[in-house]
Amino acid sequence: MDSRTLCLGLLAQGAASGYELKKLLEGPLRHFVDASFGSIYPALARLAAEGLVACTEQAQDRRPDKKVYQLTPQGRLALLDALINLPGRDRFRSDFAALMLFADLLPVRHLSELIDEKLAEQEAALAELAALREGGASLPQEFVAGLAAAMIGAARDYLDENRHMIESHALQNVVTPSAT
Amino acid sequence: MDSRTLCLGLLAQGAASGYELKKLLEGPLRHFVDASFGSIYPALARLAAEGLVACTEQAQDRRPDKKVYQLTPQGRLALLDALINLPGRDRFRSDFAALMLFADLLPVRHLSELIDEKLAEQEAALAELAALREGGASLPQEFVAGLAAAMIGAARDYLDENRHMIESHALQNVVTPSAT
DNA sequence: TTTAGAATATATCGTATCGATATAATCGGT
């Protein structure tokens, strides 16, 4: 999903500034969608130029000016259109998994540390997702959070139960052959 | 993981041409890593210029020329270095999940179709991964395939059991309000 | 049999995106 559609979709749930959109994307949603400032601001500017969002500049008291964007009727139509013509396959990019593929090049100690870190990261993400579901989220958000939790939980369990596989494999080459 | 490191890592398991690397990435590995021709060829060219891989041009009989790349000792060191200084967090980008977030904008019929398609896609991926594990793969590949299977399987089960949640939610707005 | 399409093989180009950085004011803590 391109940043344009993403911005439109988020604005469909309420007006917001670019900064606020970015903050939204740093929450539990980040497991499935994201966009950087470098994508959001140009996207909003272009959407505004095309009349798909309306921009209201709000001079704040003791804060920098805030540009609040809200969806126009044309914007809502464009969003609907984009959502329907959106096949876009899922893409999971994992440096961790890539490292596991190259496990026989790494010292076991390092490998074990990586797995420990990954497990801790997963526990933290699961806790955050559980909190989201307790403290009222919208139903679609809850649904998506549940999906994330299911996948992360499965990955954690798998790692926990099968790490010995890869760790004993890496054990074969104990020390990386020294340079030159 | 950048294309450079990825190419080095793949070449560490054996010499190959750019085209062959791309084919590798279209297999079951694609669930975790990928790179396009537009990344692979420039990466290989730069690695060759830096002396991290050696290129041997092989004029083939009834095929276009093939440029076979293989890791040099310096390349192996560079790879090891890159792998160790590689934290890089995992990033899962899912248009499907994003669409679920915006479920209340979509007609239920469309939503149900999307879920059906996703389930079919997951079944296919699981079958492919199972086949990989039967027909001998290396241990790291088997490990990573298992991780992929665990996550995809969990997502499939969650979708199967919870789709009614999101489907009955979308039901509220039966028809998208007509244009203009 | 012809002919369309898939496969083998390399390469480039426009657009999109990330991550870092710049700027600027104010708030919170030590």
Added chain:
DNA sequence: ACCGATTATATCGATACGATATATTCTAAA
């Protein structure tokens, strides 16, 4: 008093994706 975090917008370089171009050969259907 001062440092760092927070709120807020914006740009820039490096990188990556996806589509496309080129050329040949193999395969399968019309």
